[in-house]
Amino acid sequence: MKTYSISEVAEYFDMTPHTLRYYDKEGLMPFIERTSSGKRVFKESDMEALKVIECLKSSGMPIKEIKHFIEWCSEGDSTLQQRYDMFLERKASVEAQMEELKKTMEVIEHKCLYYKTALDSGTEDVPLIRNGLSKYSKGGAD
Amino acid sequence: MKTYSISEVAEYFDMTPHTLRYYDKEGLMPFIERTSSGKRVFKESDMEALKVIECLKSSGMPIKEIKHFIEWCSEGDSTLQQRYDMFLERKASVEAQMEELKKTMEVIEHKCLYYKTALDSGTEDVPLIRNGLSKYSKGGAD
């Protein structure tokens, strides 16, 4: 069976071996086996588990909560409902983040247009477009 | 002209007066005026500027960089290009974050389906669907 060293795994997931050890210490990887000399040996299934951990991380889940999920996993079928509920929550959270980013994007695109116009005319002080605003808020009112 | 106290502004932006003072201290609000007794007085234009600051924050921009933008604003037309470039960069960053969230969402939705199926059959151990994976990575392989 193909196995991976900590640095191979780190490279694959674009992190440092330090970070992987930190995750292990925080209880995210209780399933990693060791060599007789104590080195971590990563199996294919460990890589799959890490992908799920990465997914939960990029959904904004804190490491301590990911740890709870990992614990549920090792408790078996009795925690299926918790795990399902957790992923439903994650889904709602990611949807909310997407919604917020969308609103942010609208403001930013408006600003891009504003500055493009200002650059074309060489100045922000374009009374025909907008006036009465301070230097700081120009372009933020409509 | 309508003005606002620090706690009114805090309530409007769903933060504490503490946080607003912190932003001020970090140089994000050099335009806020004070009463003779030293209290901050927020004008309508300050509210607009704060909306832009909030937008930059939710795009993931660190406070120190937002401060640079605020400095550029007070330097006038000579910094128009920098500010335009900055918003183009923000746009690209938000687009990348949206892309990442989309990928995360796909994994999460897959997991929701996986756990729904598992709950229906009362167990994760469904050889017809998937086998050969550890307790930790089940549902993460396809």
Added chain:
DNA sequence: TCTTGACTTAGAGTTAACTTTAAGTAATAA
């Protein structure tokens, strides 16, 4: 055999963005 590089551990340090504390001032309500 010696050196090099990758690994191990425990624990301290870093960074961002708050968040709280301490000590005090000013205006307003009872």
Added chain:
DNA sequence: TTATTACTTAAAGTTAACTCTAAGTCAAGA
């Protein structure tokens, strides 16, 4: 007049997620 509330400042503390340091082990190549 006294108490309350909102405000002020400077500075220390908190939290998450690393990130680094120190001290040491182990296997492979010159």
